[in-house]
Amino acid sequence: MGVKLFSISIGALLMAGCMPGPSVEKSNADSKVAIERMFDAWDKAFEARDLEGTMAMYAPGTELTAYDVVPPLQYKGVDAYRKDYVALFDQFAGPIHVEDRDQHIEVQGDLAFAYGLERMTGKLKDGTPVDMWMRYSEGLRFIGNDWKVVHEHVSVPVDLATGKALTDLKP
């Protein structure tokens, strides 16, 4: 009878999806490290204007919804967002430098979100220097065997009274 009670308990745990399995083999701490490494790899690829490396962290197909610094209001799917990156990289002469600050990552199981500040410095093809702090937010899911960004939001604040973008703010 004691054995049967234990069996029922384990059955209930199985039904609750709580038995160790593929989706809980990784700890939340391990996942956080994996996401940090993915962001570091993105930084390196972005700095080298490596399009494939930059796009590698985004979910394939139609899953990604991105809100970028520049219009439109939203990019639906990774192909649309790729064109945005092509246009961005095309404006720069030489490498871009990225500096991260206050990066914060929260993970539970197969879901995570992250946010932080990011400084982008470089030079446009017409010689104009760029030095801009932005805010980023990411929504992530563990898909297949990797963490992927399914949502991204990057922006600068604006002055609504003057209608100006505030690209020269410092944290």
Place this chain on the structure above:
Amino acid sequence: MGVKLFSISIGALLMAGCMPGPSVEKSNADSKVAIERMFDAWDKAFEARDLEGTMAMYAPGTELTAYDVVPPLQYKGVDAYRKDYVALFDQFAGPIHVEDRDQHIEVQGDLAFAYGLERMTGKLKDGTPVDMWMRYSEGLRFIGNDWKVVHEHVSVPVDLATGKALTDLKP
């Protein structure tokens, strides 16, 4: 011996935090509904310029990090963000109208993120009409007995060539 094996298994599950308890009583589907209701309540409070109702969904203390449409780059803690809302409400004459579109919520256990588009319409005290589509992203945690926003990001795109905020885009 059989009984002892079962005991060890349940002990291991307990250590993994997998036994049914307060944090797994709610399903992810229930949580999604609770978060939708919280956002609806925020909409109603915001439209009525009800400061306490508007602030109710944010995590207390220092946990919140918010990136708003307007400067500074970031607000740390709910008290700083409350001042931002006081300043916003003070600019409007009469009620504000909010319209949501493409709201998306993902939940796992005690963690969630959400994003979507939001239109704000109303009239400033000087008579200027406001009609602006924005993008929002939210990071949420189940704290105590409620879902709370621990991260918020609201923005409009900007035109980097002209330095202008794009407050007249439509989805």
